[in-house]
Amino acid sequence: MPQPQPLSASHIGSFAYLTVKDRLPVILTRVVDYLYREKDSLGNNYGKAAREDCKKVIGRCSQLKNEMQTNKDLLPLQAHPDPSYPYDDANIWNRYLENYIRVTGVAPKWFTAPWLYVECYMYTRIHESLYLCNVLKDFDPFMDQKRNALIDSKEAIEALAVHVLSLCGRISTFSQEQLKQHVIKLIEISLWGNRCDLSISGGADKSQDSDVLLLLDKLQSKILVNNSESLWQLLVALPEDQRDIVLVLDNAGFELVTDLCLLAFLTEAGFVTSLTVHPKIRPWFVSDTTHSDLTWTIEKLRETGGSAGVLASKWQSYISNGRWKIVNNKFWTLCHDFADMKEIDPELYSQLSKSSLIIFKGDLNYRKLTGDLDWPTTTSLEHTLRGFCPAPVLAIRTAKGGPVVGLAPGVSERTAAVTHDWNISGEYGMIQLCTFS
Numbered sequence: 001m002p003q004p005q006p007l008s009a010s011h012i013g014s015f016a017y018l019t020v021k022d023r024l025p026v027i028l029t030r031v032v033d034y035l036y037r038e039k040d041s042l043g044n045n046y047g048k049a050a051r052e053d054c055k056k057v058i059g060r061c062s063q064l065k066n067e068m069q070t071n072k073d074l075l076p077l078q079a080h081p082d083p084s085y086p087y088d089d090a091n092i093w094n095r096y097l098e099n100y101i102r103v104t105g106v107a108p109k110w111f112t113a114p115w116l117y118v119e120c121y122m123y124t125r126i127h128e129s130l131y132l133c134n135v136l137k138d139f140d141p142f143m144d145q146k147r148n149a150l151i152d153s154k155e156a157i158e159a160l161a162v163h164v165l166s167l168c169g170r171i172s173t174f175s176q177e178q179l180k181q182h183v184i185k186l187i188e189i190s191l192w193g194n195r196c197d198l199s200i201s202g203g204a205d206k207s208q209d210s211d212v213l214l215l216l217d218k219l220q221s222k223i224l225v226n227n228s229e230s231l232w233q234l235l236v237a238l239p240e241d242q243r244d245i246v247l248v249l250d251n252a253g254f255e256l257v258t259d260l261c262l263l264a265f266l267t268e269a270g271f272v273t274s275l276t277v278h279p280k281i282r283p284w285f286v287s288d289t290t291h292s293d294l295t296w297t298i299e300k301l302r303e304t305g306g307s308a309g310v311l312a313s314k315w316q317s318y319i320s321n322g323r324w325k326i327v328n329n330k331f332w333t334l335c336h337d338f339a340d341m342k343e344i345d346p347e348l349y350s351q352l353s354k355s356s357l358i359i360f361k362g363d364l365n366y367r368k369l370t371g372d373l374d375w376p377t378t379t380s381l382e383h384t385l386r387g388f389c390p391a392p393v394l395a396i397r398t399a400k401g402g403p404v405v406g407l408a409p410g411v412s413e414r415t416a417a418v419t420h421d422w423n424i425s426g427e428y429g430m431i432q433l434c435t436f437s
Ligand SMILES: O=P(O)(O)OC[C@H]1O[C@](O)(CO)[C@@H](O)[C@@H]1O
Pocket: 019, 119, 194, 197, 198, 199, 200, 250, 251, 285, 361, 362, 363, 364, 365, 367, 397, 398, 400, 401, 402
């Protein structure tokens, strides 16, 4: 079967088109407005030079918005000025750009290049506008939004923490069947946590304001593929010393908490020998978790106290004693999809190959798993991975614009008849396992 075309803004009226036309400019405008509003307080905190940096970033982001809206060529990136910066990737981005020109004969433009590339490129350019600064080089323009999203979800977080702590305290009393049901529930909670991302709403409030546990039954019918049962079979079959789980994170805020709750329960229940968590190395898709978001979240919840505080101290102790590792890698913020990993970052591919399960959270990771190609929805997930098979893959995402694959015949049609924007609204989700067996 020939490979489908990449999703692209060249299809007028498509979600990719509307994203580049409307949603991305709004995100850039918010960055500009935010810096404009905060320039005095940044000046007070970081010194006078920060005010100058603010002006430069505002200028660069406004220029970027103009390039996007007038469908200009995508320009090469400038290298990070600090030669010791470990994550400089400008050369990888520029190589992609050159290769695109070599293969297609034209430069990539905002409305014609693959959507995955264009959208990742925008966030890289935002980062570039900052790392070229003197004082604000490490500044995250989405930090306040991410922090507020956590604070605004505090009741839902506390309710979840009470539940998870109580489960952790009773593990030895559970039958295998009970244990399985609790694991599956926590996977579903982590799935619905993925509805809370800030890039889909252009940065508008996306917190969780209700007790997600009470919603689970009602949401069952919105899970279009649920391989939790097969996942459970995989988990119980893993030899005790080979339970090495990797989680490629998505959003900070409530989603991150749901992920850490799932991981904590798996750890406490003995399903984890070692765990590696991969955050992003730059501000990314507004709400994605960076290393410092992760650290801040744990600290903030500990400070807040209550059950969430106790749970956060548990997470902290796993990190401190080395059972959980946080690994930074620049591959996750490139434009490359995961089928390219073997070639672009063979070391990461081989590290992942040593694990027993890799969990990918969220819509963007799903887009990168499937290459963001326009697959028929009944194509198997394994086929769409195109050779990316370092270890069993578990994809947990709500559908927010990327491809949807692995559906039974008729499901997409039936779902579309009920909800016309079913594949972009985040209302429907999937928990898909690929074991390559
Ligand atoms: O945080 P997530 O789940 O990766 O989603 C990011 C968002 O960005 C997109 O990938 C593109 O804007 C959407 O499809 C999705 O809503």
